Amino acid sequence: MVKYKEIANTIKQRIIDGTYEAGKPFPDQHGLAEEFETSRMTIQKALEILRYEGFIYSVRGSGTFVKKNADTLSKLDSKADEYIGLTKQMAGTGTVTSKVLSFTIRFPNEIECESLQILPSQPVYDIRRLRFLNADPLLLEHTVMPIHVIPGITEEVLAGSIYDYIETRLKLGIGAANRMIGADKPNKDDEEYLRCQIDDPVLEVDQVVFLDNGVAFEYSQTRRRYDKGHIVMVNLNKKKDR
Amino acid sequence: MVKYKEIANTIKQRIIDGTYEAGKPFPDQHGLAEEFETSRMTIQKALEILRYEGFIYSVRGSGTFVKKNADTLSKLDSKADEYIGLTKQMAGTGTVTSKVLSFTIRFPNEIECESLQILPSQPVYDIRRLRFLNADPLLLEHTVMPIHVIPGITEEVLAGSIYDYIETRLKLGIGAANRMIGADKPNKDDEEYLRCQIDDPVLEVDQVVFLDNGVAFEYSQTRRRYDKGHIVMVNLNKKKDR
DNA sequence: TAGTGGTCTAGACCACGGT
């Protein structure tokens, strides 16, 4: 473990256990550099992590301060932001399984070509899965992935987690994602698989997901019944002057 | 403008105009330091911005590379992530106005106390607004704000933007937000104000918003008809090893 | 082994806030 991360963790611990109180003064960078027997640049790198994670903020000429919601964020931080999933009540309460409804290979349409940044001649998987939480139908998934980016998908892979396959078997890193969230009326598939009544709203997430080298690998739509969980997220505000 | 931001902008421009091609090699840090007549630390600070914004990635021992989706991100980047709002088609196509449905002061309930981190004795505004895009009802908003955090709210302020008031009049900075998104069946208010039919789903966003010093100032619920826009967001993946 | 990025140092000067 490198020095600046160790220092960041130490300071984070002090914030959580109350050594550094919210709204209160904070040892200045020179003092911290002395205490940790390091240079000020290294202290700044440590503080930058905490600043990015929303624990502290600094005011030039004045000092560095613990945010009042530091402890709230510390709980949510690990779960949300990069994770889109079930509400906490549902996550951890059971196991997720998948039933493959259809699995074919075809050429992409125009929208898929644009979203995935591929040519019409580059074939894609077309996958429909119904995902269960403890035998309870939860999500209806329609996924399109370019074969040349994610090779070797089989029924066996689809029975588990595609993401696990990508990360552990293909050794590729998952990167950014663009998502669009909306509500919709149920269609026939929703009624059949998600057991929607005619007036049960559906929460839909459309997303394009990228590998960490910027190659798009998934264009998907997932639908869930309105009473089967929400989407939770944390937004850490970004500065605009960059 | 400081040096490392200028360098970051210059390099970003080169990525956008194609001087540095996606997937291709990239001048190394020593070379860039020479070109920009600066130290390597400064170059690294510039590259860190671009890395954070999703334009590039670096591999130790190998080099720095432009991500394949760099240009896609450059378009979305400014809009999304910190901004939750209408889809682009709807934003920019008109002016947003507000009608105040109710505006009272009361004591907070238990949930509000916890969410806003305040005491039951600290009064809050209770505001209901209907927001229009060009005379078209768009959002039904229910906002609860502690008076001692955001003083001086009047009907006049509510006719415009509360956020503008907070930033320009109170000179406070908006910070992080926790959001929960779900779909729901329409209630009577939705039918009356959003003109929902009985089977029109509603998209609901519940959020707690913080100032940049970590003080919670808003606990709100907004509802919109399913056909009146989506929520768009960009997730830049976070590293886990911190 | 050579070249890359990641970390770290021990200073320096500047911008800004509060006195």
Add this chain to the structure above:
DNA sequence: CCGTGGTCTAGACCACTAA
């Protein structure tokens, strides 16, 4: 004015990748 954080330097050593 002093003390704070923000930026910057000119090196150094290390970890890793690829030839």
